[in-house]
Amino acid sequence: MEINLDTKYINRCFELAQKGLGSVSPNPLVGCVIERDGIVLSEGFHEIYGGPHAEPNAIANATVSLEGATLYCNLEPCCHTNKQTPPCVKTIIENKIKRVVISNLDPNPNVSGNGVKILRDAGIEVDVGILEEVGKELNEAFFKFIQTNKPFVHIKLAQTLDGKIATSTGDSKWISNDSARKKVHEWRLKYDAVLIGRNTLSKDDPTLNIRMGINSKGKVPFRIVLGSIDKMNFSYKLFSDEWSHRTIVVTTLDSYRLATNSQLEQIEKNKITIIFADKQNGSFNLDDILLQLSKLKITSILVEGGKSVITSFINQKQYDKISFFICPKIIGNGISYYENDDLTLMKDAITFSETRVENIDNQVVIHAYSNKGNVCLQD
Numbered sequence: 001m002e003i004n005l006d007t008k009y010i011n012r013c014f015e016l017a018q019k020g021l022g023s024v025s026p027n028p029l030v031g032c033v034i035e036r037d038g039i040v041l042s043e044g045f046h047e048i049y050g051g052p053h054a055e056p057n058a059i060a061n062a063t064v065s066l067e068g069a070t071l072y073c074n075l076e077p078c079c080h081t082n083k084q085t086p087p088c089v090k091t092i093i094e095n096k097i098k099r100v101v102i103s104n105l106d107p108n109p110n111v112s113g114n115g116v117k118i119l120r121d122a123g124i125e126v127d128v129g130i131l132e133e134v135g136k137e138l139n140e141a142f143f144k145f146i147q148t149n150k151p152f153v154h155i156k157l158a159q160t161l162d163g164k165i166a167t168s169t170g171d172s173k174w175i176s177n178d179s180a181r182k183k184v185h186e187w188r189l190k191y192d193a194v195l196i197g198r199n200t201l202s203k204d205d206p207t208l209n210i211r212m213g214i215n216s217k218g219k220v221p222f223r224i225v226l227g228s229i230d231k232m233n234f235s236y237k238l239f240s241d242e243w244s245h246r247t248i249v250v251t252t253l254d255s256y257r258l259a260t261n262s263q264l265e266q267i268e269k270n271k272i273t274i275i276f277a278d279k280q281n282g283s284f285n286l287d288d289i290l291l292q293l294s295k296l297k298i299t300s301i302l303v304e305g306g307k308s309v310i311t312s313f314i315n316q317k318q319y320d321k322i323s324f325f326i327c328p329k330i331i332g333n334g335i336s337y338y339e340n341d342d343l344t345l346m347k348d349a350i351t352f353s354e355t356r357v358e359n360i361d362n363q364v365v366i367h368a369y370s371n372k373g374n375v376c377l378q379d
């Protein structure tokens with residue numbers, strides 16, 4: 001009985017936590033429910049980066065004394081003081097909460113088990129690990145970023161049943177249907193940045209903002225383009241629309257030196273950020289790029305590029321998750337998303353773990369995690 005109630009209220013914490021999507025990064029998504037004798041006394045969630053955490057919000061929303069109540073929270077309450085908000089454990093203890101139930105320990109090295117210890121030392125019963133895997137997936141970007149200081153990388157691709165992302169002429173509009181594309185717009189709310197290469201930029205002239213009926217909450221993700229800046233046309237939307245200050249170009253110093261005065265003026269006028277990176281064997285050094293992006297507080301990236309970008313991320317093992325949208329169409333000759341002439345033996349195949357299959361309006365979606373060791377897990 002107790003376990004079922006714990007699961008129910010932790011699930012509610014996950015629901016509440018997601019109300020912070022698009023507003024709390026680089027902080028985690030956290031929800032909180034306070035209950036006593038089967039009655040929910042109050043709820044809250046972490047609403048905005050720099051604002052109060054989920055637990056003080058839930059405590060502030062209560063209209064009765066919380067003495068003897070149980071506090072549910074999907075993340076371990078924080079205990080550190082070298083930060084923007086006061087430690088949640090103090091508020092919990094002051095409000096005479098009797099029991100605390102959490103899903104995940106906070107991998108933030110300033111917390112990582114100390115929050116639980118302080119609560120237990122104060123005589124509060126603490127249960128950890130309810131729906132732990134669900135909690136880990138909800139905050140997978142935060143967990144990876146706080147542990148490695150590198151953004152979580154999620155590649156999405158739409159392919160035909162015969163494994164192609166475009167016809168032989170490069171036509172790709174559309175392989176997936178509206179429902180699948182809407183899912184990607186939902187993800188753009190969740191991710192700090194969306195990344196493409198120069199080919200996609202010139203072929204699609206995309207906006208990479210959040211549309212298709214999704215409430216963007218005014219957010220436009222950082223829009224990252226990899227490629228030679230001197231070969232980029234600055235009339236593209238990413239460089240000229242009202243969010244051009246959210247556009248980041250990753251290029252080589254050599255290419256920047258070849259840029260024309262008019263290109264440089266556009267960069268300055270439209271407040272476009274430039275990041276310099278080296279190329280090895282024709283591919284950007286992604287490890288270095290991810291580190292540079294982390295300094296801009298980009299904790300998560302949705303890769304929406306084509307063959308050359310996807311191939312680089314796979315070959316350099318710089319991705320955490322790939323979502324393959326498999327669409328019920330066959331087009332014969334066409335463009336694949338991955339090419340590797342050196343991979344000749346099955347034993348060298350790129351493999352994945354923790355695959356999950358979903359059906360989105362007749363599109364089969366396989367979500368698969370990189371097999372390099374699951375970086376998004378906190379243990």
Ligand code: AOF
Nearest residue numbers: 030046053054077078083084085088108
């Ligand atoms: C909680 N509840 O709702 C959240 C927590 O800079 P601050 O004060 O916002 O602290 C950020 C850190 O607090 C963040 O890195 C993570 O470890 C924790 N987030 N903790 O008890 C919450 N959002």
Ligand code: ZN
Nearest residue numbers: 053077078088
């Ligand atoms: Zn806190």
